[in-house]
Amino acid sequence: GFVNQREVEVDTANFSTALRAALRQDPDVILVGEMRDLETISTALLAAETGHMVFSTLHTLDATETIQRIIAVFPPPEQKQIRLQLAATLKAVISQRLVRKSDGIGRVPACEVMISTGYIRDCVINPDKTRMIRDAIAAGTSQYGMQTFDQSLYELYSKELITYDEAMMRASNPDEFKLRVQGIRSTADAAREEMERAISEFERGPNR
Template sequence: GLDTLSYANALKNAMREAPDVIVIGEIRDAETMHQAVAYAETGHLCLSTMHAANSYQALERIVNFFPESSHRQLLSDLAMNVRAVVSQRLLVGKDGKRIPAVEVMLNTPYIASLIEKGEFESIRDAIAKNETGGAISFDSALLELYKNGQISEQEALKNADSESNLHVKIRLLEGANYAAGHRETLSMEDDKDEDDNGTVFGA
């Protein structure tokens, strides 16, 4: 390009520009990933993308860039420096248009410990059990889209991380909605009975 001799050269020399934020278009190899971790270790915010189905698979893919002999140190570096992983899936909405379902993994102390131990599959449940501060699992995001009438049940289940778990949550949601509607109907009937049985005063 006009500003650098090569992609690799740009990665190596980015720090000389005293950046506040470094954006790497896509991480496709170990060299790029290594440089991204190095940026984070020096206190710089580094943003990048990669192809992965969800948060924990993104972490697995990062680790698989490197030989097994370096995994222990890499896991420690990731646990300390990763701040968040945001994953997106494009779904077909009820109106036929594309709509994103977004998972957000925030690096809490518990998730950091899972990363350091390489227990990536446990991260999905960890996100679901502690959806605070903006964190949300894919299945919760799908349930919210279904609840708001934006996607069908079939579309939600097809894209779920755990189809069986999401199916149960949808049934529970429908049961709660039915119960709420039934209570409202009974309340309206009670109000009507009170009106019908009211006392009329007159001469």
């Protein structure tokens, strides 16, 4: 196969212009270095809607913030339509934090993985449910292979790849992480179980 690259300010004026030009070449995969502005995000969504596989990066803390950041770029009157487009095209969000290894040599990635399941798509579409994405990720570990940052950190800590102090410093919710290490049931456990029930009911549908 062939890889075509465009460098901003050398081959093209900006990201969005390069992306629109790339669509005319019927590419199989498009890599957008970073989705910086409304026009670039709009064109990336259009590319995904027309059947192209699009990869990109965004500087955010986690999957939920990624969704919120993309939507917030657009004016409020357009956000409902953008939520629908995003729900229809988004396949996954993978976020990472580089964590210092316990031996002091190098770093290891703690990864949050969100897969676009039916329930996740519903959370993207519904503004009142977007905040539930993190709990949906935590509840989708066994069935869909998703994981939150704190679940990833706990696994790294359990394997002694990182220290407890480093995990606590990087955790999204240090108090919940501490309780998990101590084997104490927390509100996060209750939230995950409640979310598992909600997802199960959602997947069964209203007529089942």
